[in-house]
Amino acid sequence: xxxxxxxxxxxxxxxxxxxxxxxxxxxxxxxxxxxxxxxxxxxxxxxxxxxxxxxxxxxxxxxxxxxxxxxxxxxxxxxxxxxxxxxxxxxxxxxxxxxxxxxxxxxxxxxxxxxxxxxxxxxxxxxxxxxxxxxxxxxxxxxxxxxxxxxxxxxxxxxxxxxxxxxxxxxxxxxxxxxxxxxxxxxxxxxxxxxxxxxxxxxxxxxxxxxxxxxxxxxxxxxxxxxxxxxxxxxxxxxxxxxxxxxxxxxxxxx
Amino acid sequence: xxxxxxxxxxxxxxxxxxxxxxxxxxxxxxxxxxxxxxxxxxxxxxxxxxxxxxxxxxxxxxxxxxxxxxxxxxxxxxxxxxxxxxxxxxxxxxxxxxxxxxxxxxxxxxxxxxxxxxxxxxxxxxxxxxxxxxxxxxxxxxxxxxxxxxxxxxxxxxxxxxxxxxxxxxxxxxxxxxxxxxxxxxxxxxxxxxxxxxxxxxxxxxxxxxxxxxxxxxxxxxxxxxxxxxxxxxxxxxxxxxxxxxxxxxxxxxxxxxxxxxxxxxxxxxxxxxxxxxxxxxxxxxxxxxxxxxxxxxxxxxxxxxxxxxxxxxxxxxxxxxxxxxxxxxxxxxxxxxxxxxxxxxxxxxxxxxxxxxxxxxxxxxxxxxxxxxxxxxxxxxxxxxxxxxxxx
Numbered sequence: 088x089x090x091x092x093x094x095x096x097x098x099x100x101x102x103x104x105x106x107x108x109x110x111x112x113x114x115x116x117x118x119x120x121x122x123x124x125x126x127x128x129x130x131x132x133x134x135x136x137x138x139x140x141x142x143x144x145x146x147x148x149x150x151x152x153x154x155x156x157x158x159x160x161x162x163x164x165x166x167x168x169x170x171x172x173x174x175x176x177x178x179x180x181x182x183x184x185x186x187x188x189x190x191x192x193x194x195x196x197x198x199x200x201x202x203x204x205x206x207x208x209x210x211x212x213x214x215x216x217x218x219x220x221x222x223x224x225x226x227x228x229x230x231x232x233x234x235x236x237x238x239x240x241x242x243x244x245x246x247x248x249x250x251x252x253x254x255x256x257x258x259x260x261x262x263x264x265x266x267x268x269x270x271x272x273x274x275x276x277x278x279x280x281x282x283x284x285x286x287x288x289x290x291x292x293x294x295x296x297x298x299x300x301x302x303x304x305x306x307x308x309x310x311x312x313x314x315x316x317x318x319x320x321x322x323x324x325x326x327x328x329x330x331x332x333x334x335x336x337x338x339x340x341x342x
Numbered sequence: 343x344x345x346x347x348x349x350x351x352x353x354x355x356x357x358x359x360x361x362x363x364x365x366x367x368x369x370x371x372x373x374x375x376x377x378x379x380x381x382x383x384x385x386x387x388x389x390x391x392x393x394x395x396x397x398x399x400x401x402x403x404x405x406x407x408x409x410x411x412x413x414x415x416x417x418x419x420x421x422x423x424x425x426x427x428x429x430x431x432x433x434x435x436x437x438x439x440x441x442x443x444x445x446x447x448x449x450x451x452x453x454x455x456x457x458x459x460x461x462x463x464x465x466x467x468x469x470x471x472x473x474x475x476x477x478x479x480x481x482x483x484x485x486x487x488x489x490x491x492x493x494x495x496x497x498x499x500x501x502x503x504x505x506x507x508x509x510x511x512x513x514x515x516x517x518x519x520x521x522x523x524x525x526x527x528x529x530x531x532x533x534x535x536x537x538x539x540x541x542x543x544x545x546x547x548x549x550x551x552x553x554x555x556x557x558x559x560x561x562x563x564x565x566x567x568x569x570x571x572x573x574x575x576x577x578x579x580x581x582x583x584x585x586x587x588x589x590x591x592x593x594x595x596x597x598x599x600x601x602x603x604x605x606x607x608x609x610x611x612x613x614x615x616x617x618x619x620x621x622x623x624x625x626x627x628x629x630x631x632x633x634x635x636x637x638x639x640x641x642x643x644x645x646x647x648x649x650x651x652x653x654x655x656x657x658x659x660x661x662x663x664x665x666x667x668x669x670x671x672x673x674x675x676x677x678x679x680x681x682x683x684x685x686x687x688x689x690x691x692x693x694x695x696x697x698x699x700x701x702x703x704x705x706x707x708x709x710x711x712x713x714x715x716x717x718x719x720x721x722x723x724x725x726x727x728x729x730x731x732x733x734x735x
Contacts (some may be wrong), residue, residue, distance in 0.1 A: 170570065185706035
């Protein structure tokens, strides 16, 4: 069973006046089939955790370990991590000029699977995944994220999640900026992947709203660069009622 | 493509549409068009038409110090049946019919050549094989003039290949009879030290179609100035260009389409990729719709993809309209960069770095390459683009 283990992870970014530590010792274990929600106020370091796991060059790991089934993830390049089974659905996916969605998806699936998917089954696979996410087939011919609405970007991220079938899926604020219908469709997509039992999900969110659609097994409260409390789904209800104030030493950090 | 927020440092993209204004195309020239080099002052670099060009690297083409040497360029023409290939003297009356030189180097080329080549496709001849012209630089200085003339309803494809090392100033005339169809592919695949400055004049006959594909990969300085005018109504011109500018190279494409007659069409699309320190691409796209040119339909586009830091693009589309009675007129210019965030995004989907770069560049050029419509040229271009990318890694 695939397991992602994060141990005492420290991460800094380069700021104007030198490196600034964002993650201050994160411990978290995610097993295949489990869903972990990480919740916390803006600026608590949730997204830094997501991008550090995917290997974004902006973030420097200064301490700790991350392993996937014992393999050192931090030693891997960004593409190696993806091929090892780590997927990050981004909050702000970037535009890639000149590259069509269909070309991108196929190139990516080829890289992840180690061989080009058979054309006939691939076309069907993409088509049915797009239908389930209520995406227009014309979407496949557009350039990656170019001119996409917020909802389209998120659907496109989840489409990739469905097609690439990672071992560990990190969803960074996938719910932000979505209306209720889009949130439901995107959540259904995530749930289809979860129901296979083959993915461990790290759901990063600011709001409890998405947890009505995607039921977490564990909820972690993130504050000032580390997990400050962990519990079951009931912890989300507490956050819904009480907010993050109790976890912020500075008070009122949430927006 | 991400515009505005994603323009590489130092690059410019400026567009203008002037309606019934005093012609800036005319006013930006230092002197009126002329066949005589003496009519043009030696440029100093501040002139509008020279301000982007590194004059110091023109090896004297602009100031009269470049003198033709014995071993300039070798020209070989391979033509199928139905084509006449001649080498003629300066007094041949078919020379210079498609347009006058508009700048000092073009006039220098016209004033300095000794022999010109004239390629004629007879009236109504429809060629099934392309005419291939190989221009190979032998390391010297050369001035050239070529005329490619198609009789009425003739159809031809011409592929002009520039290779080797040379300092070459040239003018090329394309004269299309009524209803003729000409596709010209000019490939600048020079060695790294070559300097090539050329003016291409196309005179498009009534209901004729002209397609120009300018492909620039090599050379130290390459400056190509394709111009189109119409000799009758109903003509069409498609001007496509593709360039891959590497470290230190200056590649400049300046276009002018003059809609001087009614019901003509023009479509300009140039795309370039740049990589490396001091790679510099310049694109000037001028379209002038004169008062008589009612029913004109024109569009021009320039796209640039900057792959690394240190490269610079100057892109200036310019449309001047002297009549409102037109079918359509527009332009677009954008310069974007392939940045770390795009790379991260693609790599985070398992795609290795070199593959990610190829994907973006291939995608960027694909649509334009397909429009060329000549499979062997298309394949060669894609292979060349791949090779450019390989070299960069």
